[in-house]
Amino acid sequence: AQSVSQHNHHVILSEAASLELGCNYSYGGTVNLFWYVQYPGQHLQLLLKYFSGDPLVKGIKGFEAEFIKSKFSFNLRKPSVQWSDTAEYFCAVNPSGGGFKTIFGAGTRLFVKA
Amino acid sequence: DAMVIQNPRYQVTQFGKPVTLSCSQTLNHNVMYWYQQKSSQxxxxxxHYYDKDFNNEADTPDNFQSRRPNTSFCFLDIRSPGLGDAAMYLCATSSGAGGRRTGYEQFFGPGTRLTVL
Incomplete structure (x- = not known):
């Protein structure tokens, strides 16, 4: 079955530390890839997305993600986190040919200490 | 602002008592989704619906039904809630148009937290 794995369920960082959240998926074909973020008390919203082209995509608030096809990975990065980045981050995959179905990972809760 | 609205935000029901959750959108999107999210999952x-075309996931229990009377509204009906149905229910939309680049990004509502007593 298709699945999305996020390696860390909880991450605690100090402000200005670098962030990398891992995401791997199990699907052999072409995929559309997403990172969604949920800030405390808010709804899920899109952080960034990849469809094709440059495998390094940039999103809002200084986040970026790199698609490595050979590793079935789409890791999220930020060079220097801020307290306001405290949130839950979800990786999601839409297999091409799968219609509108999107499969989510279980999420990573990030806490940034001020 | 265009948005996805879910009502109620919190719903308490009794074991076996039917419950309906509602979702509305002002984005005029073709696609509407219902997700179930349990803690840490x-x-x-x-x-999901693409316009009026209903797509049921194979592992969705028969206890869960949905209605979409028009573009703006979508309902989730749980006919006989069990304790295992307690969860956050998320509604989302996507435009469905413009191909992969724009059609698949999802816009979420705040969710309805369902408690089953």
């Missing part, structure tokens, strides 16, 4: 797609 991934949002799990229950079903």
């Amino acid at each position: 991934a949002p799990k797609l229950l079903f």
Whole structure:
């Protein structure tokens, strides 16, 4: 079955530390890839997305993600986190040919200490 | 602002008592989704509509039904809630148009937290 794995369920960082959240998926074909973020008390919203082209995509608030096809990975990065980045981050995959179905990972809760 | 609205935000029901959750959108999107999310788990797609075309996930229990009377509204009906149905229910939309680049990004509502007593 298709699945999305996020390696860390909880991450605690100090402000200005670098962030990398891992995401791997199990699907052999072409995929559309997403990172969604949920800030405390808010709804899920899109952080960034990849469809094709440059495998390094940039999103809002200084986040970026790199698609490595050979590793079935789409890791999220930020060079220097801020307290306001405290949130839950979800990786999601839409297999091409799968219609509108999107499969989510279980999420990573990030806490940034001020 | 265009948005996805879910009502109620919190719903308490009794074991076996039918409950309906509602979702409305002002985005005029073709696609509407319902997800179930339990604590520390991934949002799990229950079903989605593309316009009036209903798509049920194979593992969605028969206890869960959905209605979409028009573009703006979509309802989730749980016919006989069990304790295992307690969860956050998320509604989302996507435009469905413009191909992969724009059509698949999802816009979420705040969710309805369902408690089953």
